[in-house]
Amino acid sequence: MEANSNLVIMVNDTAYKTIIKELDEKKVTLVAVSKTKPVADIKDLYDVGQRDFGENYVQEIAEKQPLLPADVRWHFIGHLQSNKVKYIAPFVYMIHGVDSLKLLVEINKQAAKNSRIIPVLLQVHIAQEETKFGLDEKELDDVLLNTGGLTSIAIKGLMGMASFTDDKETVRTEFRYLKSIFDKINKNSATHHLLLTTLSMGMSADYAIAIEEGSTMVRIGSLLFGKRG
Ligand SMILES: *Cc1c(COP(=O)(O)O)cnc(C)c1O
Secondary structure (H helix, E strand, O other), rough: OHHHHHHHHOOOOOHHHHHHHHHHOOOEEEEOOOOOOHHHHHHHHOOOOOOEEEEHHHHHHHHHHOOHHHHHHHEOOOOHHHHHHHHHHHOOEEEEEEEHHHHHHHHHHHHHHHHEEEEEEEEOOOOOOOOOOOEOOOHHHHHHHOOOOOOOEEEEEEEEOOOOOOOOHHHHHHHHHHHHHHHHHOHHHHHHOOOOOEEEOOOOOOHHHHHHHOOOOOEHHHHHHHOOO
8 A cells, every 4th residue: 555655646746846947947937737636736746846826717726725825826827707807816826818808807806806916918819729719919909008097907928829739830830929929019018008027838738849939937737747637
């Protein structure tokens, strides 16, 4: 039985140490994506120093948050419905994947209610697949031009997901496109009154390419926690 007890530790801390060393050298932030994984797995990674964790589902993040230390930085990386913002507004560290002005307005409202300023990333549609969420460039501009009155949010940057494909060049092209939009906004920062610092792109399968293309924050799940069921 003793030998078996090791098998329940699903977190791959060798992978963690390798990844975190590589990312630290490049000043890239690791968000460990713990969706569907038990609190014990999160605690294992917390105990070796990880603080940024990403979750996709409102109910799940709200259930896990009180069970883990208060200094965990919870990133919401899923598709967020306006009517659910209130459940995460008291504690969420950053909301990735914001893709409408309506959602921004609601985040602003709930942040104010909690006397907070919530950092957000706007999601840009970069993949070829129709199904992926996100703003196109024109919609992004429209959103940026209409956020002036929203004083309880801080737009920190952009987030994007590349196509699910083995074709590395397609993935690279999509990440490069997102970086070019990021740079363009910063070049026009006088118009938008905003300087972006965070570019959230790259997952287990494509984070190396994302970093080569300028990512500052990667969201890695299965490489750290094992495949999801
Ligand atoms: C699940 C998820 C990830 C992590 O995916 P892995 O392939 O397990 O690394 C990253 N970003 C988002 C938005 C996700 O939903």
